Amino acid sequence: METSTVQETIRSLAAAARAAAAELRKLSTEEKNAALRAVAAQLRADRDEIYAANAEDVKAAAASGLSAAMTDRLTLTPARFDSMVEGVEYVASLPDPVGETIWTRERPSGISIRKVREPFGVVAVVFESRPNVLVDTAALCLKTGNAIVLRGGKEAIRSNAALARSLRKALGALSGAVQFVEILDHAAVAEMVRAVGLIDVAIPRGGERLIRAMCEAALIPVLKHYKGVCHIYVDDKADMSMALSIIDNAKVQRPSACNAVETLLVHEKLAPMFLPMVKAWAADRGVTLHENEAGLEYLSLDLNVATVADYRAAIDFINANSSGHSDAIITLDEARAAEFLRDVDSSCVYHNVSTRFTDGAEFGMGAEIGISTDKLHARGPMGLEELTTYKYTVTGDGVIRA
Numbered sequence: 391m392e393t394s395t396v397q398e399t400i401r402s403l404a405a406a407a408r409a410a411a412a413e414l415r416k417l418s419t420e421e422k423n424a425a426l427r428a429v430a431a432q433l434r435a436d437r438d439e440i441y442a443a444n445a446e447d448v449k450a451a452a453a454s455g456l457s458a459a460m461t462d463r464l465t466l467t468p469a470r471f472d473s474m475v476e477g478v479e480y481v482a483s484l485p486d487p488v489g490e491t492i493w494t495r496e497r498p499s500g501i502s503i504r505k506v507r508e509p510f511g512v513v514a515v516v517f518e519s520r521p522n523v524l525v526d527t528a529a530l531c532l533k534t535g536n537a538i539v540l541r542g543g544k545e546a547i548r549s550n551a552a553l554a555r556s557l558r559k560a561l562g563a564l565s566g567a568v569q570f571v572e573i574l575d576h577a578a579v580a581e582m583v584r585a586v587g588l589i590d591v592a593i594p595r596g597g598e599r600l601i602r603a604m605c606e607a608a609l610i611p612v613l614k615h616y617k618g619v620c621h622i623y624v625d626d627k628a629d630m631s632m633a634l635s636i637i638d639n640a641k642v643q644r645p646s647a648c649n650a651v652e653t654l655l656v657h658e659k660l661a662p663m664f665l666p667m668v669k670a671w672a673a674d675r676g677v678t679l680h681e682n683e684a685g686l687e688y689l690s691l692d693l694n695v696a697t698v699a700d701y702r703a704a705i706d707f708i709n710a711n712s713s714g715h716s717d718a719i720i721t722l723d724e725a726r727a728a729e730f731l732r733d734v735d736s737s738c739v740y741h742n743v744s745t746r747f748t749d750g751a752e753f754g755m756g757a758e759i760g761i762s763t764d765k766l767h768a769r770g771p772m773g774l775e776e777l778t779t780y781k782y783t784v785t786g787d788g789v790i791r792a
Contacts, residue, residue, distance in 0.1 A: 400582055
């Protein structure tokens with residue numbers, strides 16, 4: 391497709407979303423919740439059509455040689471479908487942050503100031519493989535009064551189109567709040583992040599190459615989620631049984647997830663006792679151990695292992711090699727844990743807890759829109775509050791500045 395045509399199409403979709411956003415912000419919480427319940431009901435009604443579309447995508451993925459990790463993300467199993475729909479209903483049950491007063495101040499001048507949450511307006515989300523992302527993000531945006539422009543990867547084009555049709559059918563007069571970009575040309579993504587005045591913020595959900603491409607082209611803010619290079623440090627004051635259980639959960643439960651552990655650090659004093667246990671565990675669980683591969687995101691049953699002098703060396707190693715996603719310390723020493731939690735510069739830092747908990751649902755946010763490794767505007771799992779901005783409302787009685 392010619393560049394001018396791509397630009398026209400994207401700007402047309404974004405303008406329609408902008409118009410819908412103006413109507414969304416007028417809706418009450420009850421009206422937004424009713425719309426979300428209608429979405430959940432429509433998805434269930436369209437289940438067979440959605441499964442058929444997803445089966446075609448999975449078949450095409452197999453024929454194209456898509457990796458096992460990416461194919462797993464693409465596949466919409468019955469359990470994942472049910473979880474996706476239940477996530478929409480859960481979002482409907484959550485408190486609405488829009489209109490919430492963050493703080494109030496009464497000033498000597500006689501003015502009253504309120505800092506109040508409000509929608510961004512229009513959110514663009516570009517994602518790869520996982521079709522449930524379309525529904526998760528749309529639900530969060532609708533709840534927060536944001537319209538959304540969605541663009542998925544070519545590997546899930548049929549699944550995404552079917553899901554978008556179902557959502558728009560459910561929304562009726564509000565269908566403009568969900569816009570789906572069917573253009574697979576990479577130029578479409580570039581135009582989305584250049585739509586100044588039409589799209590307020592963009593959120594990439596995909597690999598590092600996608601994120602970098604969006605950031606380089608962007609004229610609007612981009613909330614980034616770079617790769618999940620997550621670490622677990624096992625201190626010499628750790629309970630080794632606890633440590634092994636946490637490592638197993640963080641690596642094996644879902645190795646393709648961005649919050650799976652990729653590098654294991656072990657205190658050098660504990661290594662002679664603990665590393666043989668790790669090797670036996672790895673052999674039993676089908677995990678391949680590596681050395682000298684710091685900073686890699688495997689997304690598979692692979693684990694980099696290194697020894698460090700102490701917990702301070704572990705902190706330095708993590709800050710040098712982590713992607714700022716999720717990192718953990720396993721120790722019974724509360725003082726060391728406190729230093730680790732303070733000094734590791736990541737969005738989520740854990741003490742005696744698996745990194746797999748970095749998840750909007752586990753944090754009580756409902757379906758998340760992503761996990762930000764940025765520090766502005768959001769950091770860590772992004773739920774409803776992270777999809778709002780704020781304004782100041784100032785009231786008085788004829789007050790003028792002296």
